[in-house]
Amino acid sequence: MTHTADGRAPSTEPSREIERMLSGVQRMLFDDRVTEALAVGAQLANADDPRTRVDARIYRLAALINLDRSTEYAAAVDAAFEALQAFPEPGRYGRVHALAAVTAYRFGSLDRCVNHLVRSAFALKAVELTDAMAAWGWHNLATAYSYTGFHGYALSAIEKAREVAAAIGLPASDFVTPGIRLRLAVSLDQRGDTDGCQRVLRDLVQDCQAKLASGELAQTRPINRANYGYAAVRLAALGYRRVLDEIDPRPLLRDGASRRADDLRALGRACHAIAIGRPIEAVARLETAVVSDETAGAGEVPRLRALAHVATGDYAAAYAADRQAHRVASADTDRLRDLFMDGVAARLDRENLHERVAKYQDEANTDPLTGLPNRRYLEQYVADLVGHGGSAVLGVCDLDGFKKVNTVHGHLSGDIVLQRVAGVLNRVMRRGDFVARYGGDEFVVLLPSTSRAEAHEIERRIVSAVSGEDWSALVPGTPISITIGWAVIGEGGLTRVADAFETADMAMLNAKATPRAS
Known part of the structure; x- marks a missing residue:
């Protein structure tokens, strides 16, 4: 934590002037003075105290939605969720997810839209929320439900917004x-x-x-x-x-x-x-x-x-x-x-995945995003396999064009893609095969006692399964595919994961450079 010159920790509460500015932004949005609201939101988006950062980024995202500046949605959603990590308050989580649902719907991703709607409702229902941000969170959720055709849910959410507003004395006309x-x-x-x-x-x-x-x-x-x-x-x-x-x-x-x-x-x-x-x-x-x-x-x-x-x-x-x-x-x-x-x-993919990796479930050995074993556990697994005289074919699986997913749709969408790919990999693996997330958009599959020919059949199944997912519902306009390179580990050859990974990674890069047969 940084400190002021006299040794005191910086305040986590916004000053009265900043409070006045934040209230003003909400009023600007209310009065359709959206361009002004965007400017003030941008001015406060990197403020020192975490609460101001979150609120300013929420208002900025709302302004961008009202202005229909869709090319800026993904970065604004990512920025809002990033700020929430330092100030993880449920009402604000609910509001950001509601706004993110609207952006996903505008991009044509009903999958992500519904995901955000459900997460927004969960966050807002988590505790009894009695502040203005919670009231506006329910309001934003009601609007998002309405835009996307969930009219019954919209009516219930706006009624909840009015209840919270009445309890804390907000003007009824605002709702x-x-x-x-x-x-x-x-x-x-x-x-x-x-x-x-x-x-x-x-x-x-x-x-x-x-x-x-x-x-x-x-x-x-x-x-x-x-x-x-x-x-x-x-x-x-x-x-x-x-x-x-x-x-x-x-x-x-x-x-x-x-x-x-x-x-x-x-x-x-x-x-x-x-x-x-x-x-x-x-x-x-x-x-x-x-x-x-x-x-x-x-x-x-x-x-x-x-x-x-x-x-x-x-x-x-x-x-x-x-x-x-x-x-x-x-x-x-x-x-x-x-x-x-x-x-x-x-959901079935996730359930199967959780069953498969349950024995790896501790923080040291598990990738927190996908629930798969991580690089550390992979290295332990391979060391044990080789130490007992075993062999395997190791495959490096790399998502093609994944950077575009994060750029166009935001990092939260990228995380969902990685989770979906983890489920797909688990689904097509044979009993006894091992799947791990190595880092970034790279996964490793380990196929014990497997020939090269068998490995290439597994590769065909993986490529087909990933391509067969309905990615257009999740990240419209951004197709997802996967490329795999292989290396043999054990059998008197490579014994370290790092060496096998390097060999398989080179094979994967060569495969990317070679056009696939259609």
């Missing part, structure tokens, strides 16, 4: 989240439950009217006012046109400076055109609309197109658009089924 119910409503409509959609939209309109009458609406976030406006005009597009006499959605839709607010304005104009009898204008607007799937679901544009075509009397076009809306709205359900099956397979 008004019509966007969560709005995404539920349009999701119901896109999947064919228009009656259910109308019920939720009517509730939102009544809520908006009550807040207008009380003056509370002016205190809510700009994006929330835009959500209320879209709820009203969307209800009108479904045929409930008198809502436009009760509430004018247009000034509400003008609120908000975020990308989501822009999306709602574009969709709202199309809905308004449908509602007032100008469906051809609506079709034209929808043809040029570029809208994020997160805002109102992937099926929203085709669903509105279907409503517009019905109004023009083109029922064939309406039917085709409605089918498209249902298809894209249901796509994540199919992906979740696949993810469930992959998850069961991965």
